[in-house]
Amino acid sequence: xADVLDxxxxxxxxRKAERPxxxxxxxxxxxxxxxxxxxxxxxxxxxAGVTKGTIYxxxxxxxxxxxxxxxxxxxxxxxxxxxxxESHDGSTADxxxxxxxxxxxxxxxxxRRREVLRMLIAEAPRFPELADRYHQEILRPCLDMLxxxxxxxxxxxxxxxxxxxxxxxxxxxxxxLVDLWLMxxxxxxxxxxxxxxxxxLELVLNGLLAK
Amino acid sequence: xADVLDxxxxxxxxRKAERPxxxxxxxxxxxxxxxxxxxxxxxxxxxAGVTKGTIYxxxxxxxxxxxxxxxxxxxxxxxxxxxxxESHDGSTADxxxxxxxxxxxxxxxxxRRREVLRMLIAEAPRFPELADRYHQEILRPCLDMLxxxxxxxxxxxxxxxxxxxxxxxxxxxxxxLVDLWLMxxxxxxxxxxxxxxxxxLELVLNGLLAK
DNA sequence: AGTTATTGACTGACCGGATAGTAAATAATA
DNA sequence: TATTATTTACTATCCGGTCAGTCAATAACT
Numbered sequence: 001x002a003d004v005l006d007x008x009x010x011x012x013x014x015r016k017a018e019r020p021x022x023x024x025x026x027x028x029x030x031x032x033x034x035x036x037x038x039x040x041x042x043x044x045x046x047x048a049g050v051t052k053g054t055i056y057x058x059x060x061x062x063x064x065x066x067x068x069x070x071x072x073x074x075x076x077x078x079x080x081x082x083x084x085x086e087s088h089d090g091s092t093a094d095x096x097x098x099x100x101x102x103x104x105x106x107x108x109x110x111x112r113r114r115e116v117l118r119m120l121i122a123e124a125p126r127f128p129e130l131a132d133r134y135h136q137e138i139l140r141p142c143l144d145m146l147x148x149x150x151x152x153x154x155x156x157x158x159x160x161x162x163x164x165x166x167x168x169x170x171x172x173x174x175x176x177l178v179d180l181w182l183m184x185x186x187x188x189x190x191x192x193x194x195x196x197x198x199x200x201l202e203l204v205l206n207g208l209l210a211k
Numbered sequence: 212x213a214d215v216l217d218x219x220x221x222x223x224x225x226r227k228a229e230r231p232x233x234x235x236x237x238x239x240x241x242x243x244x245x246x247x248x249x250x251x252x253x254x255x256x257x258x259a260g261v262t263k264g265t266i267y268x269x270x271x272x273x274x275x276x277x278x279x280x281x282x283x284x285x286x287x288x289x290x291x292x293x294x295x296x297e298s299h300d301g302s303t304a305d306x307x308x309x310x311x312x313x314x315x316x317x318x319x320x321x322x323r324r325r326e327v328l329r330m331l332i333a334e335a336p337r338f339p340e341l342a343d344r345y346h347q348e349i350l351r352p353c354l355d356m357l358x359x360x361x362x363x364x365x366x367x368x369x370x371x372x373x374x375x376x377x378x379x380x381x382x383x384x385x386x387x388l389v390d391l392w393l394m395x396x397x398x399x400x401x402x403x404x405x406x407x408x409x410x411x412l413e414l415v416l417n418g419l420l421a422k
Numbered sequence: 423a424g425t426t427a428t429t430g431a432c433t434g435a436c437c438g439g440a441t442a443g444t445a446a447a448t449a450a451t452a
Numbered sequence: 453t454a455t456t457a458t459t460t461a462c463t464a465t466c467c468g469g470t471c472a473g474t475c476a477a478t479a480a481c482t
Contacts, residue, residue, distance in 0.1 A: 019431085035333060037248030040467060051433055053470085062468065121394050122246060122333030131395040162417075167403070167410035173388035174381045180391060181380070183332050184342040192378070199378035206373070207418030230457090251441060262459055264444085273442065 020058045023048045027069040032115035070130050077113045078137040080106050092153035118183050160210045174200040231269045234259045238280040243326035281341050288324045289348040291317050303364035329394050371421045385411040
């Protein structure tokens with residue numbers, strides 16, 4: 001008789017526990033390479049090392065699999081954003097510098113996040129709720145944090161009061177352009193991200209800081 | 212046998228001359244609403260007021276129709292960009308103000324251009340040459356013009372020399388964000404474009420101009 | 423322990439519907 | 453009647469989704 005507390009690895013159960021993630025990973029690769037409609041479940045199954053039937057054990061439909069996959073990979077980016085809130089204090093200029101450096105390092109260089117973004121854009125007319133989720137979990141927190149930082153800077157007299165306080169999007173817009181650029185051109189039209197980062201920082205600091 | 216030089220208006224030929232454009236228009240609407248793979252030639256034909264067979268008289272394949280459609284609608288945006296070059300002279304600040312106003316009015320508010328952009332992003336892995344064409348005909352001319360304007364401003368002493376001169380993308384990046392925002396959220400997450408435009412202009416002018 | 427029964431993750435053949443592409447027939451025009 | 457733009461009917465293929473069946477792992481039993 002088996003001990004109730006026996007933690008011995010149960011092959012069958014472990015398989016079942018890992019399958020969904022394996023399928024989601026495979027789905028991410030195939031969907032991001034070929035788009036929603038073009039991707040076949042057969043190919044996803046092949047990549048995951050199972051057959052199509054198995055996918056239906058864990059997911060109701062192709063649509064449900066896609067939604068689950070996007071949610072899964074949005075979650076990863078959200079965790080990265082949450083890390084950002086643990087940033088250091090100091091002058092507003094230093095704070096912005098540090099956070100922008102973080103953003104460029106973790107968000108811009110994260111191809112996975114960008115591929116999710118591509119799918120969201122492509123499928124936004126069909127799956128608007130996924131885009132809204134991205135707004136709620138990634139974009140809005142970033143913008144709220146930024147707005148807060150700018151307001152505090154204004155209160156401290158470090159930042160000049162301006163229309164920018166109410167449109168913090170303009171401050172991080174250059175990051176959106178990098179995403180757009182890389183989604184469209186990948187490496188074919190090179191973008192010197194290092195120089196671009198410096199220019200971004202300079203524009204924002206010159207544009208915001210009180211003289 | 213028809214007279215070779217006969218210039219008489221031939222109804223049949225006029226029809227034939229207009230069909231391709233009618234089909235391209237219909238293709239744009241259907242492709243932009245449903246994406247490449249999901250759109251059926253039957254629906255495009257229906258919208259164009261013909262049947263599927265007719266499409267094959269003018270276009271080799273679905274793929275060729277898609278490529279032709281994107282080229283056609285990129286051309287329209289390119290014409291708009293070329294208009295921009297006829298801008299007035301004056302102080303660099305005035306020039307930027309005028310050109311940004313033009314961009315927001317003609318590019319941001321042009322849903323068609325944005326739908327093309329969505330398709331380019333969605334299909335970039337499959338049709339990279341279309342994205343490159345967009346770069347060549349739309350993006351690069353804008354950036355060249357901007358770089359030129361900034362350089363001239365620096366020469367005149369109106370603009371401070373900075374890293375921004377070599378990364379003019381950061382200056383128009385807020386426009387890219389509007390595109391991204393509207394592609395993702397349409398009207399669901401509202402963006403006050405008027406206020407945003409003011410903030411953009413303020414950031415850029417404060418960021419660039421010599422004090 | 424050895425044998426048998428049961429479970430359940432997984433398979434793979436199959437179905438129905440959809441659709442890109444073709445080509446013969448037809449309608450419109452001159 | 454001759455030409456040609458267009459339609460109609462058709463084929464071949466692909467793919468999402470289903471389901472009866474398989475087999476290895478486990479539990480029950482002697």
